[in-house]
Amino acid sequence: xxxxxxxxxxxxxxxxxxxxxxxxxxxxxxxxxxxxxxxxxxxxxxxxxxxxxxxxxxxxxxxxxxxxxxxxxxxxxxxxxxxxxxxxxxxxxxxxxxxxxxxxxxxxxxxxxxxxxxxxxxxxxxxxxxxxxxxxxxxxxxxxxxxxxxxxxxxxxxxxxxxxxxxxxxxxxxxxxxxxxxxxxxxxxxxxxxxxxxxxxxxxxxxxxxxxxxxxxxxxxxxxxxxxxxxxxxxxxxxxxxxxxx
Numbered sequence: 001x002x003x004x005x006x007x008x009x010x011x012x013x014x015x016x017x018x019x020x021x022x023x024x025x026x027x028x029x030x031x032x033x034x035x036x037x038x039x040x041x042x043x044x045x046x047x048x049x050x051x052x053x054x055x056x057x058x059x060x061x062x063x064x065x066x067x068x069x070x071x072x073x074x075x076x077x078x079x080x081x082x083x084x085x086x087x088x089x090x091x092x093x094x095x096x097x098x099x100x101x102x103x104x105x106x107x108x109x110x111x112x113x114x115x116x117x118x119x120x121x122x123x124x125x126x127x128x129x130x131x132x133x134x135x136x137x138x139x140x141x142x143x144x145x146x147x148x149x150x151x152x153x154x155x156x157x158x159x160x161x162x163x164x165x166x167x168x169x170x171x172x173x174x175x176x177x178x179x180x181x182x183x184x185x186x187x188x189x190x191x192x193x194x195x196x197x198x199x200x201x202x203x204x205x206x207x208x209x210x211x212x213x214x215x216x217x218x219x220x221x222x223x224x225x226x227x228x229x230x231x232x233x234x235x236x237x238x239x240x241x242x243x244x245x246x
Contacts, residue, residue: 053103054113056095060120063092064127071131071187079189086187092124093180122150128183137186138202145206146179149213156220163227166219171212178205 070085100117103109126147132138157166182205185198 049110049112051103051108051110053099053106053108054110054116056099056102057113057116057120060092060095060099060124061116063088064120064123067092067124068127068131071128071135076131076135077189082187082189086184089124089128089184089187092120093184096121096124096176118154122147122154125150125179125183128187132183132186142202142206146209149209153213153216156216160220160224160227164223166216166223169212169215171208171215175205175208175212178208181205 067085067088070081070088073081076082099113103113103117129138129143129146133140133143160166178201182198182202185194185201190198
């Protein structure tokens with residue numbers, strides 16, 4: 001074989017190419033919208049509410065009443081039912097690890113997910129802490145400290161959202177892991193050394209809860225000050241440009 005197409009060999013120099021160009025004509029964006037904005041809008045429209053990330057979030061929400069029922073069944077101290085409750089809690093925690101990551105990685109972020117995901121997180125953790133305190137397994141002050149921090153930081157995020165987003169820190173992720181492990185150990189009917197160990201794990205979780213909460217407050221204050229400074233600069237610049245002659 002010579003590597004030369006037969007048509008080219010027979011037609012000589014005037015032979016026409018046998019293939020069309022391997023591209024499509026570029027589509028111009030509609031007037032009044034940039035290409036990037038049009039592409040982003042199209043991407044948002046294509047995201048279905050029934051995607052895997054939102055389904056995992058809804059599963060976590062549905063697990064909350066089931067978890068509470070299992071925790072309180074037969075007086076709340078039956079080891080078998082507590083094991084079932086631990087399984088439900090563990091599944092909820094696992095979905096918490098994956099739904100947000102899947103939404104970001106595969107561009108599945110929706111308004112529903114932004115609202116439902118933090119609600120599901122707080123619901124399963126709050127339900128577990130409240131059940132443990134009702135059953136006398138965990139002091140109410142521990143439940144109060146953790147829930148006050150979680151709800152307070154959520155409210156603070158909305159307070160500064162017009163100025164920016166407070167990212168999840170490494171300490172915050174470690175706090176979530178410590179809380180999940182500690183609460184999971186308390187859900188199980190443990191005795192002996194494991195019962196002592198879970199007390200120390202919960203102590204670490206409480207310390208991380210307080211420390212990271214204070215750090216989030218600091219970040220929120222800094223972010224809000226910076227945002228308000230930008231707003232003042234923008235107003236000053238707008239006033240100066242309006243005072244100049246046309």
